[in-house]
Amino acid sequence: MQLDTNNIHKPDSTGFNTGRDKAGGRRKTPRKAKEVLILTSGNWIIEEGQVSASGKGRAPAAPLLLAAYLRNQGHSCHVLMLPSHHDTHEFNPDSVVVYAPWFDFHNNGEPAFDKAKEAWPNAQTILILYDSLPGFEESAMRLCPAIDYAALPNEKEISVGEIIEHGEKRCPGGFGVESGILYRDKNGQPAHDGMRSFAANLGHLPFTGREFEYFLRLNRNWKFDSQTVVYQRGCPLDCTFCTVSCTAQRMRDPEIVAGEIELANRTVGQNHLMTTEVLARSKPLNTLLNALVRRGVKAGGALWGRCELVRDPGLLEQIKDAGFEALALGVEAATPEMRAKIGKDFDNDQLAAALAMAVEADLKVDCSLITGLPWEDRGYYVYMFTLIEILARSENVRNLTVSRLIPHTGLAVTQAMVEAGLIAGHYTFDDWNNRLSAIVEEYRRTIHLDQQELERYYAQALAKVRKGKNRASAPAQVEKKTMAA
Structure with a gap:
């Protein structure tokens, strides 16, 4: 290379x-x-x-x-x-x-x-x-x-x-x-004397093929079935729960990334491509997709994107041709109002359109939701359960996950929890290392729901995910009016 x-x-x-x-x-x-x-x-x-x-x-x-x-x-x-x-x-x-x-x-x-x-x-x-x-x-x-x-x-x-x-x-x-x-x-x-500025790109990070092959020989006592490959670092978007939000997005050379994907697939079977948001900058993504097609490499796995940026059917077809199996969409919250509170600015019409466009491109979709946001109440979970049922039965939703909010120290959503009185303050390094189990118990409540209620609704959400994916009936048709419910 x-x-x-x-x-x-x-x-x-x-x-x-x-x-x-x-x-x-x-x-x-x-x-x-x-x-x-x-x-x-x-x-x-x-x-x-x-x-x-x-x-x-x-x-x-x-x-x-x-x-x-x-x-x-x-x-x-x-x-x-x-x-x-x-x-x-x-x-x-x-x-x-x-x-x-x-x-x-x-x-x-x-x-x-x-x-x-x-x-x-x-x-x-x-x-x-x-x-x-x-x-x-x-x-x-x-x-x-x-x-x-x-x-x-x-x-x-x-x-x-x-x-x-x-x-x-x-x-x-x-x-x-x-x-x-x-x-x-x-x-x-x-x-220290100040933070280092972001580089304009990640061109200083070269191809890791030599290092990876030596790494596999040196660590023969470990069994690997995949390898992480870094394509991007940083993200300019402002999701309030994310540790890399509002930072400079830097890209590696797409040709180098394609080579690392090829090597990972050949040596350990598959790769996990580290991306933040790929659809906002189509030019480097096109270069990566073309490099994979030219090499005859089927990338596998999923590409992360924002629902509101899934709008180019031709680009989705290129993603499919390069061997990617799915789009990973961070839905995160069940209603547009809740998404707006955490920096996700798209509505259910845009989510429905993204799913429909993925169907046309023969791409699967991985969807993720977060529970435990400070503003959740009983009525909100009615919307969440409805959305889970729709997504879990959709023909092209491959994976659907519901995970708990983690109150990372220093994030805006954590500050909202502090201001709401849900936690006393941002957790310190000593807290995370000496009181980890206690922290997990402390923040499991919202303004409207105590820990017991939140745990019950979380369990119900997981049950609906399992039931929806195991249901033998015909897949649900994703319609805008249904999503708006």
Whole structure:
């Protein structure tokens, strides 16, 4: 595969990486090849826009993207899934990078750093969290002295590259303004000099084929049936419950993404394409679809899109021709009024039209709903149950999920819960790590429904999903007037 080398992040012509010092000048650091060990938990998905404890069997993307980026910088990287069958003496890293979840960090982050410091006391240790909106990296560094650095948003791969180029376990003067690097000051306390700006695109993230094949050999004790492939990061839309809303959407080279989809399908059977919203920018999507068709690759899986942007039958036919099986539509709420409260600006007519257009293109649809929004009442659930029954019986709805709202710290919907008196305040890093089970119980109520009622309605919603998908009767016809009910 030919890489787009024009967009690869490279050192300047002198062979040195350059950065800005606090006075706005330039500093130069000699390039030296380093050995980097990248660790990630095998039971978690830790990607920008998706952090969940459901990653077993899925090979990651973010650690491999980092490894490929660092390889382009001249470094040697090993990506290990934890727990690993390898002994620590097999590696002699200059730097150890740990991908950890922002909640349950005590069990899935802190132990990895402690063991890394014990095994390789001279190595730098670097933390990467995703979707940690309120600066949980700083809290993690205060909690865990074994962490030397953390990469803040955004473009964490570039920040990690600068840390590794620095080469030392401490940099008390920092890395310059807007470096996006959390370091320890002269007193050992976490400090930083501003977030890194978003890149215009993700051209600095190269093809990960070499890293993926080495990763599979290195992690033979793990069985993988799919791999995550990153196409986009960030989303300019303003869904109030989403951790990446109102951020710059950056795209990878579609040709590179097509190559990674092809490799994932060939080696582990299928891919999970990480997208935010693909329909708003049709030009890069067309390039990806054409690349897949040209390669003869059937992408499989689903593409995420907004209901109100499903309006081009020709584009849907291209999506089908490229081998995608479904559109994934985040319906989220049952009524237009409730959707408006959470930043989803489409009505039931647009939802019905999107479903009908998908039928014409012979595409399935995956629909997701959220329950537990602060404003829900008994009457709202009548609408939700009706919508579930319609969707569950629709001929092209492949998957229908109903999940609970998670009050992520720092989000607008969480602030609405605080203002309504449903929770005392935004949860801290310590809350998510020391009181996780208690938090789950605390927020399960709305303005109008207590925990018991909400649990009952949630159970009814799940029952209607199961009943609808198992029903043997003819599929329901999706009509605008029915959706409006």
